[in-house]
Amino acid sequence: MKKQKTMVAQVKEYIAYKRKLGFQLCTDAGRLLNFAKYADESGHTGPVTIELVLKWARLPKKASQSNPAYRVGIVRCFAKYQAIFFSKTEIPPLRILGPGYRRTEPYIYSQQQISALLEACIQLTPVDGLRPRTYATLFGLLACTGLRISEALKLSRDDVDLANGVTLIAETKFHKSRLVPLDPTASKALGEYAKFRDQHHPIVKSKKFFLSEKGFPLSYYAVHHAFLVLRKKLGWYTKKKRPRITDFRHTFACRRLLLWYEQGVDINHAIYSLSTYLGHVKVSNTYWYLTGVPELFAIAVKKFEKFASKKG
Secondary structure: OOOOOOHHHHHHHHHHHHHHOOOOOHHHHHHHHHHHHHHHHOOOOOOOOHHHHHHHHOOOOOOOOHHHHHHHHHHHHHHHHHOOOOOOOOOOOOOEOEOOOOOOOOOOOOHHHHHHHHHHHHOOOOOOOOHHHHHHHHHHHHHHHOOOHHHHHHOEHHHEEOOOOEEEEOOOOOOOOEEEEOOHHHHHHHHHHHHHHHHHOOOOOOOEOOEOOOOOEOOHHHHHHHHHHHHHHOOOOOOOOOOOOOHHHHHHHHHHHHHHHHHOOOHHHHHHHHHHHHOOOOHHHHHOOOOOOHHHHHHHHHHHHHHHHHHO
């Protein structure tokens, strides 16, 4: 009789299968393996069961409310795959512990706040070093292009074409590459940063565009820590508002939509351009970044009044 594979082995096969289909599973793969190790170490044999999934999902006592539900959702996908091979596999019902993800309300930055942030970056120590200029240029780029922070940190020197005013975003979140046009002011800022960077580090240690004070690739951890320090210094962090780095992307999408409305652009067609620019696979992903800011609500009211008057 053939011995059944361990849960870890089964999960590894599943992860390999999904990645062949193009899924990255960066975070989910680790959590799935964590589930598999728990199953094997607890002495579980046989197919996945709902009881096993719920016990594992509820393990972290300090986890947020949405965390257990999110964990169930990850294993649920694996269980659906396993059910093809093992008929007794139990697939957890959808939302058995509630929604797996709750959308955090985005924080839409004003132009004054972005200017204040960049000014605060310049005051970082050492004031005559590369670090202040790195963060001012990085956050400025995120604000004016809506790039993901991962995309900005991944940029190499060859990806930034200042002569033609475009950046190549290669192999992004959905395995897509795209060219992102730059405003002349953005190209100028990037050019000035590159010049200072090369003078500060004449011996190249990394081909990345954004470097740390010591000339090494800038890590997300370092950027996140710097942002938290700046956020606290600017007094942005309260119980009701907690601006994030990803909110630059939300802000960009909302401001672009607002500008198009003011210019009389046909949004139904333009939204596809925005979706392509942001690197989304489908336009519904772009809607995630749109938020009802007061200016957009005001435009919606005017449009409804116009529509209602025509009906009258």
